[in-house]
Amino acid sequence: MKKTIILLVAFFAFSIVKAQEKTSMNIDDLSKTITKQIAKSYVGYKTLEAYKIDTKGITSYEVIVEKAPNKLDLYYDADGKFLKKEMEKKDPSAKATPTKAASAKTSTDKAAPTKTATPKKAPAAKTTTSKPKTDPKAKTDAKADTTKQSR
Numbered sequence: 001m002k003k004t005i006i007l008l009v010a011f012f013a014f015s016i017v018k019a020q021e022k023t024s025m026n027i028d029d030l031s032k033t034i035t036k037q038i039a040k041s042y043v044g045y046k047t048l049e050a051y052k053i054d055t056k057g058i059t060s061y062e063v064i065v066e067k068a069p070n071k072l073d074l075y076y077d078a079d080g081k082f083l084k085k086e087m088e089k090k091d092p093s094a095k096a097t098p099t100k101a102a103s104a105k106t107s108t109d110k111a112a113p114t115k116t117a118t119p120k121k122a123p124a125a126k127t128t129t130s131k132p133k134t135d136p137k138a139k140t141d142a143k144a145d146t147t148k149q150s151r
Contacts, residue, residue, distance in 0.1 A: 020055045022062070033080025034061060041082075042067070042074075064088070
């Protein structure tokens with residue numbers, strides 16, 4: 001029973017993944033309708049990539065455009081009708097671009113010394129050579145024992 005359920009889940013997951021096929025295409029192969037809309041609505045944006053998406057026999061197009069710092073995914077149907085726009089998410093692992101002040105730094109500028117963390121040493125254990133504390137009565141008893149023996 002468990003095997004059957006696992007197989008059904010795997011089959012449906014594969015069907016969903018296979019239901020949409022996205023293939024890269026040449027930007028010049030986009031329809032004139034799409035390219036005109038991009039030129040009119042996204043002045044100054046550069047077209048980076050284009051994809052043809054086939055979802056269960058329905059064709060649509062994804063066009064990735066960029067005008068720093070914005071990168072957009074534009075979606076159109078087969079007739080060139082605009083469907084939606086999505087902002088691409090920035091990669092959190094990507095390095096931040098340097099600021100103008102940082103890029104204006106010349107090679108003669110000296111970098112500020114960096115502080116490196118040095119591990120703190122644990123304080124050394126104190127060793128003392130003090131005499132052990134003894135009970136005063138014990139000393140008198142010991143003296144009494146020695147006086148008895150010397151007699």
